Amino acid sequence: MSVKSSISLTNQQDAFARSLVKSGRYSSLSSVLQQGLELLRQKTEAETVETEALRELLQRRLKDPMISTTEMESRIDAMIERKRWSV
Template identity: 45%
Template sequence: MTIKSSISLRDDQHAFAKALVEGGRFPSVSAVVQQGLDLLRQQDADAQADRAALRTLLAERATGDFVTGDDLRARIAARRAE
């Protein structure tokens, strides 16, 4: 279903959208705006997925073994020596 909506664009935004239409990349300014909204929706979904993955990783790390700074430095030194 398509809903007609009135939006306001700055002059530079309208010029850019119109240039995309005139260049044949989109059939209309509306199509340009729709594509922009679709991209924003995808970016939002990606950001939510990234945050969820980070929360999971942090939760896993919080319950894992703790390594002191001295232990970490010793492990790094041992790796460098290899």
């Protein structure tokens, strides 16, 4: 189902959208705007998923025991050494 809507574009946005139609990449201005909104929807959903994943990671990290800076540096050095020998 389609919904008709009135929108305002800047001159630059209008020129760009019309150039996409003129070049044959899209069949109409409506198609250009629909694709733009779809990409924005996908980006927004991906950001939501990423934000939730980061939130969960932070919660897990806060529940885990903390280690000292010295211990972390030691672990990083050991990881680098393992990588060096595995190449």
